[in-house]
Structures are given as structure tokens and as C-alpha cells.
Amino acid sequence: MASLADPILRRRKSRKGQGADFIQKIAMVLAVLLVGAAIFAPLLTPFDPLQQSLLARLRPPLGFERYAAGHIAGTDELGRDVLSRSLYGLRLTLALAFAGAVIGLVIGGLLGLVAGLRRGWAEDVIMSLVDMQIAIPFTLVALLVLALMGSSLTVLIFVLGIAGWEQYARIVRGEVRRIAAQPYLEAARTAGAGPFYTAWRHVLPNLVSPLVVQFTLALSNIVILESTLSFLGLGVQPPQPSLGSMVGLGRDYMPTAPWIVLTPAALIVALTFTVQILGDWLRDRADVRLRER
């Protein structure tokens, strides 16, 4: 997946005021709407996402001929409500992405911490694992793991979790090494602070903002990975709706019923856009070095 966290790709932009611009405000509103829709999907959706109806198959959205009452975004080939399925899909996609990003953060953070604090073979092993993860395109690893272990939700969460750990590991290791060399840490140690105290009081606070930024960027990468895998039929399995699998399964009906793929596709793009804009905004805000420029 594309790594926006690559330091070279960082936007060299200094904003005088740290307030949000117009696009970023839109992104915030969208984020609230999307997360709200995902959380309250059971209350918002007029239909059960799995409920089929033979009489209302392939009905178009509101405003078209043959519109079936209540199915605002139309129905799919089994007469299921596209809007309800999309909202449930959004809910699942967001939950999976969040779980994946947290797992990546824990694995990568811990390994990065070890690599940063302990030099020697531990660092060598961890960093060569990082190099390896970068060398193999992760989509292929995901294909291999899902083919071998089956596409259950547990396996999928595991796959999404290891998708981005190496970015966290690189960031944490780099920051830990940078901070360890700072005079204030030397001063703290001289003043008698123990390793846990310095870690908690001096190292951790410096790690928070780069990790928050990376977490946000990882979210959007994981959303793309999950929907891609589900689109290919290797992620979330039917009948459970996910945004990617809805696009994948709806492909066969595109000439006659394009709304089946367009609603979930629009939601995926809205989601990735929102998360990336927010991630970018957070990065600009969080990066003290950029701010001072």
C-alpha cells in the first residue's frame, strides 16, 4: 500500500494559523457523519441488510422508474436494500480498519521500542523484518494468508493488523533513538530518574503525535486493503455485507443495475478521502518542526 507516512513524502507546508481550511472542515463534518452512520446503522437503516425480497429485485433508487417504496438507494439482485447493506458494510469496514490499525500499532510500537532501546542483534532482526515487509507487496502476503487460513473475520483482522506494523516500528525506533540522544534525557538521568520514569515522562509524550498521525494514515490504507480483498472475494464473505464485497458482487449487474456498486463505491471513496485529509491535517499540526518553518 502507499505509504503517506514516508518522511520524504511529507508535505512541506507551513500554515501560519493552525486552524482548519475549508476542505478540512468538510472532511471533519464527513467524518462525523460517516462514523455516526456506522455506529447508528441499526437505527438508521429501514431494512434488514440480509432480508431478501423476490418481488423487489434490482429496483432502482428514488426518482427512477420502477422505484420500490422505501428502498431509497435501490435493491440488489436478491431484493436486499442497498442503502441498509451499505451502512452495515461501512460499519464493518470501519470496525475492521480500527481493529487492524490498533493491532499494527501494538505490534509495531513494541517492536520499534525494543529496536530503539536495545541495540545489537534485537535491532538487526527487527529492522530486517521491517525491510522484508517493505520488499513484499503486502497484497500478495494477504492473498497467501487468506488462501491458506480461510477468509474468516478473525484471520482478516489479523491480516489487516500486520499490514502496517513496519511503519509504526520505524517511527517509534527513530523517535526513541532521537530522544535518547537529547540533553534533557541526560539531565533527567543525572537527576536520578529511573528508566520507567524517563520512558513515561519523557519518551512517551514525544511519541504520541507521530503515532496519532500514523494511525490515521494507516486507517485509510487499511480501508483500501480491506475493501480490495473483499472486492476480490477474499475478504468479508457473503452474505455479510462489506463495502468492497458489495462492489465485487455487484459487478455482474453493472450494465442493468449500476446503483448496486455505485453506493458502496461512493462510500469507500468518501471514507478514504476523509481519513486522508484529516491525517494530513493532523500531520501538519503535530509536526513541530514543520510548524516552526
Added chain:
Amino acid sequence: MIAYLLRLVVKAVVTLFAIVTVTFVATRLSGNPIDTFLGEGLTTEGREALIAYFQLDGSLWHQYLAYLRGALSGEFGLSFVDRRPVTTVVIERLWPSGQLLLASVALTIAVSLPLGVLAAVYRRSWIGSAVMVVAFTGYAVPSFVLAIVMVLTFSYWLNWLPVVGNGTWQHFIMPTIAMSGVLIAALTRFTRNAMLDVLGQDFIRTARAKGLRETRVVLKHGLGNAGVTVISVIGLQIAGLAAAGSVVVESIFSWPGVGQMLVNAAIVRDYPVLQFGVIAVAVAVVAINTLTDIAYALADPRIRLARA
């Protein structure tokens, strides 16, 4: 210099060895692959016979050594589906993938370099912002969404372009664009940032001060120097992104390449094909990365002239 190059090669070999090992271990973690491939409903004798046929008997360590020995002589086992050597299965699909990749990289470079330079030169005007919005969009839109929207518009609605296959040049248009979306986003951003870095340097001011025309300053002194960094990203980022993209794009457009083969193998759980496919792509990526590093070393006098 020599030592530097040697170190690159050794690193590549170690990475490849690790990748072969990891894919081997991964494919055996979930029990005997024959069972995952065929599932239930197999007689004990039939199962034994298949395991012997595909040489999946013996201890794991024994199998691993056998796999490594085979790998050294270019044998990576037989496909579960059609019982041909996986190397043959992959090799006959290389050229279609290669064609698509070349077309995408060409399109990416043709679009991204000018856009990136424009975005850097006009960074304070609407041109720069517009370019960055385009780059941003490329990142946010997954390639399968881009492909689906194009198919809807140009094939089903306007009836201009064919969807399936790779027969004529028209068949290349949509897959190439779908593959290039994210690549263009990555390379445009990168070119812009590399240009901004270079344009802020002292020698640019000197070039301007001695009265060179601005186009010459930007193209010769600016892009000439930023180009070195851009080469490295074409290798590093693009190889990985393109491999991921081809999996999706080839299966949407039924493009008879390696990517489509990998997805099909994953769906039917033809693990020897998948295993070799991952290794083959990893070899390609590592080779491209190593060659990029070497090209980078040759292009950069600081490394080229260093006495190692």
C-alpha cells in the same frame, strides 16, 4: 564503491532467502496444503497418494530442505490444479503483465514529472493546489473503484472501450489508467517535494543570478538534480504499488497476467502457484530495488567517488 555494491547484493540475497523461508513456513502453518485445497471427502488412500505425488510427505525440515534445493535449480513444485510446474504457469503470464506494467510506468512518468514540476514551480498559485488535489485523489480512490467507474462510463454507457481481454490497443486504455492512478499520485507528490527541496538550494540562486532563463534553471538545474531522487522512488515505491495494483486490475479486466493468476490461485487455494507467485514478485521487487540502489549509487557522485 565496490564494497557498497557488494553490500547491496548481499542484502538482496539475504532478503530473498528470508522471503522463501517465510512463505514456506506460512504455507505449512495451517496443516497439510492438500487438505486445505481439497477439503473433506477424500479417501485416506487418495489423500496419501496425492501427498506422495506432490512430495508433501516427510518431516517439515526435510520438505524445507527439498524446497530450497529445488529453488536453487529452478524447481518450485507442481500446480495443484493442472499439475504443470508452477514456473511454467507463471512464466507464460509474465509478458502480458510486463506489457501492462510498462504501459503504466510510461504513463505515470509522462504525467507525473510535468505535474510535479508544475506543482513545485507554481506552489503558491491555484495551479499548484489543483495538481495536489489530483495527486490526493489518486491516493484516496482504490484502483478497483477507479476501474469500475471507468467500465461503467466508457464501456456500458458510452460503449467506447472493450472490458475483457488484451487483444488490441483499446484494451490497454482502462487497465493502464486504473493501474496508474495511485502511481501518478505517488510520483507527482514525490517529484514536487524533490523539486521544492532542490529549488531552495544555493546553486539555484546562483544559476538565476548569473542570468539563466527560468525554464533552464528549473529543467536543467532543478529537474536534473531532483531526477536522481525521483529515480529512486520510481523503483522503490512503484514496484510495490504496481504489484498490488496488477492483482486487482488484471482480475477486473481478465488480463491474462500474473496478478490475475495469483487471485485465481488464492480463490481455489492452489498453494504451490501462490507460493511461487509471491516469491517471483518478491524477487522482481527486490531486484528492482537493488538495481535502483545501484543506479542511484552510480548517479550520485558522493557515493560513486567514495573510497569504501
